[in-house]
Amino acid sequence: MKIKDIQIGRISVPLKTPFKTALRTVNSVEDVIVKIVTDSGSVGYGEAPPTGVITGDTTGAIIGAIEDHIKKLLIGKDIENFEDIMITLNNCVVKNTSAKAAVDIALHDLYGQRYKAPLYKLLGGYRKEIETDITISVNSPEEMAEDSLKAVKRGYDTLKIKVGVDSSMDIKRMKAIREAVGYDVRIRIDANQGWKPKEAVYTLRKMEDSGLQIEFVEQPVKAHDIEGLKFVTDNVSIPVMADESVFSPEDALKIMQMRAADLVNIKLMKTGGIYNALKICSMAEIYGVSCMIGCMLEAKVSVTAAVHLAAAKSIITKIDLDGPVLCSEDPVEGGAIFNERKITLSDEYGLGIKNVNGIKWINNHI
Incomplete structure (x- = not known):
C-alpha cells in the first residue's frame, strides 16, 4: 500500500451558536481536509483547523506546509514502513503542527486499513x-x-x-x-x-x-x-x-x-x-x-x-x-x-x- 497522491481541500461547517473564549470568537468551522490516495485504492482522511491564536497555523500555512514540504517527501512511501514515514513527516519542516497532524491522521487511517483493524x-x-x-x-x-x-x-x-x-x-x-x-x-x-x-x-x-x-x-x-x-x-x-x-x-x-x-x-x-x-x-x-x-x-x-x-x-x-x-x-x-x-x-x-x-x-x- 504505497502513497500515490496527497490531495487537499477545504470545508466550511456553521456552528449552532458563536464560540467565544478569552482568545477569539468563531462562527463556523473552516478546516483543511487531507485525502491520501494509495496505489491499492485505499483512501485515508485527515483534517486540520487554522487556529492561529493558539497554534500559529493559518489556512495558507497548513496548505503550504503540505504542498511545499510534506507531500513531495511522502509520495511513493509504503504504509508498511510506518515508523520511517512518521520520522520523515516530523522532520520535513519545523513546527507546522496542524499540517503534520492532518497528514498524520490520514496516515493512521490507512495504517488501520492496511492491517484490517479499527485504529483504537x-x-x-x-x-x-x-x-x-x-x-x-x-x-x-x-x-x-x-x-x-x-x-x-x-x-x-x-x-x-x-x-x-x-x-x-x-x-x-x-x-x-x-x-x-x-x-x-x-x-x-x-x-x-x-x-x-x-x-x-x-x-x-x-x-x-x-x-x-x-x-x-x-x-x-x-x-x-x-x-x-x-x-x-x-x-x-x-x-x-x-x-x-x-x-x-x-x-x-x-x-x-x-x-x-x-x-x-x-x-x-x-x-x-x-x-x-x-x-x-x-x-x-x-x-x-x-x-x-x-x-x-x-x-x-x-x-x-x-x-x-x-x-x-x-x-x-x-x-x-x-x-x-x-x-x-x-x-x-x-x-x-x-x-x-x-x-x-x-x-x-x-x-x-x-x-x-x-x-x-x-x-x-x-
Missing part, C-alpha cells in the same frame, strides 16, 4: 465508548447559566466553562452557573491563558472559598510562562491543567518534571498528530499524570482520530471532544458516532470514515 485496537484497545464534556462559551453570567442549564437538560453531566475575561466577572459567572445546575454536575474551567499568575491564584481561591467545587482549571496563565503555571499549581487546591503550554513531548516532559501542572491536555493539532501524542501518553504513565484529550473547533475527521486515541489509552481519563456536536451539520460519512455526551466507535477499519461531503478541492483531485 491497534493503539491499545482500552475501550470502545467514551463520554465528553460540552463547552460553555464566555458571555454574561445570566447567559452562561442559561446555556449550562440547557446542556444539562440535554444529558451532559460535565461542563467546560470558558473564563479568563475579567477575573471578578469570572467569579460571578461561576456562581451563577453553579446556582443554576446544582452540585451533581461536574464543572471544569478553561481560562485560555487569560489571567496573570497572582490574579489566577486570587481568583481560584475565591472560587474555592465560595464552595464552587471546580474539577480543575485549564491553562490559567500564558503558554510560555511555565514558572507562572507552577506558581498557580503550588498555591491553589484546584488541580491545574496545562494546555497551550504543551505542544511537544519535550514540553510535556518539562512540565511533568517540574510538577508545573497536575494534568496535561493532549490535542492532536498541537502535537502534530497521533505519533507524538502517544509519546506524551507514555510519559504521563511514567510520571502518573492523568491526561485529557481535547480538540480545537474541528469537524468529525480529526475528532474521530482523537476519539480513537482516547479509546485506546487508559491514561486519558478526561474527554473534551465536543467539536462535532457544536456544529449545525455533519459533512462526514462514517467515523465516530456522536450521541450528545456519548461517543462510540465502530469496528470499521482505520478511522471508519467513508467520505467527506462538500470539500472544495484546491489542488489536482483524482
Whole structure:
C-alpha cells in the first residue's frame, strides 16, 4: 500500500451558536481536509483547523506546509514502513503542527486499513465508548447559566466553562452557573491563558472559598510562562491543567518534571498528530499524570482520530471532544458516532470514515 497522491481541500461547517473564549470568537468551522490516495485504492482522511491564536497555523500555512514540504517527501512511501514515514513527516519542516497532524491522521487511517483493524485496537484497545464534556462559551453570567442549564437538560453531566475575561466577572459567572445546575454536575474551567499568575491564584481561591467545587482549571496563565503555571499549581487546591503550554513531548516532559501542572491536555493539532501524542501518553504513565484529550473547533475527521486515541489509552481519563456536536451539520460519512455526551466507535477499519461531503478541492483531485 504505497502513497500515490496527497490531495487537499477545504470545508466550511456553521456552528449552532458563536464560540467565544478569552482568545477569539468563531462562527463556523473552516478546516483543511487531507485525502491520501494509495496505489491499492485505499483512501485515508485527515483534517486540520487554522487556529492561529493558539497554534500559529493559518489556512495558507497548513496548505503550504503540505504542498511545499510534506507531500513531495511522502509520495511513493509504503504504509508498511510506518515508523520511517512518521520520522520523515516530523522532520520535513519545523513546527507546522496542524499540517503534520492532518497528514498524520490520514496516515493512521490507512495504517488501520492496511492491517484490517479499527485504529483504537491497534493503539491499545482500552475501550470502545467514551463520554465528553460540552463547552460553555464566555458571555454574561445570566447567559452562561442559561446555556449550562440547557446542556444539562440535554444529558451532559460535565461542563467546560470558558473564563479568563475579567477575573471578578469570572467569579460571578461561576456562581451563577453553579446556582443554576446544582452540585451533581461536574464543572471544569478553561481560562485560555487569560489571567496573570497572582490574579489566577486570587481568583481560584475565591472560587474555592465560595464552595464552587471546580474539577480543575485549564491553562490559567500564558503558554510560555511555565514558572507562572507552577506558581498557580503550588498555591491553589484546584488541580491545574496545562494546555497551550504543551505542544511537544519535550514540553510535556518539562512540565511533568517540574510538577508545573497536575494534568496535561493532549490535542492532536498541537502535537502534530497521533505519533507524538502517544509519546506524551507514555510519559504521563511514567510520571502518573492523568491526561485529557481535547480538540480545537474541528469537524468529525480529526475528532474521530482523537476519539480513537482516547479509546485506546487508559491514561486519558478526561474527554473534551465536543467539536462535532457544536456544529449545525455533519459533512462526514462514517467515523465516530456522536450521541450528545456519548461517543462510540465502530469496528470499521482505520478511522471508519467513508467520505467527506462538500470539500472544495484546491489542488489536482483524482
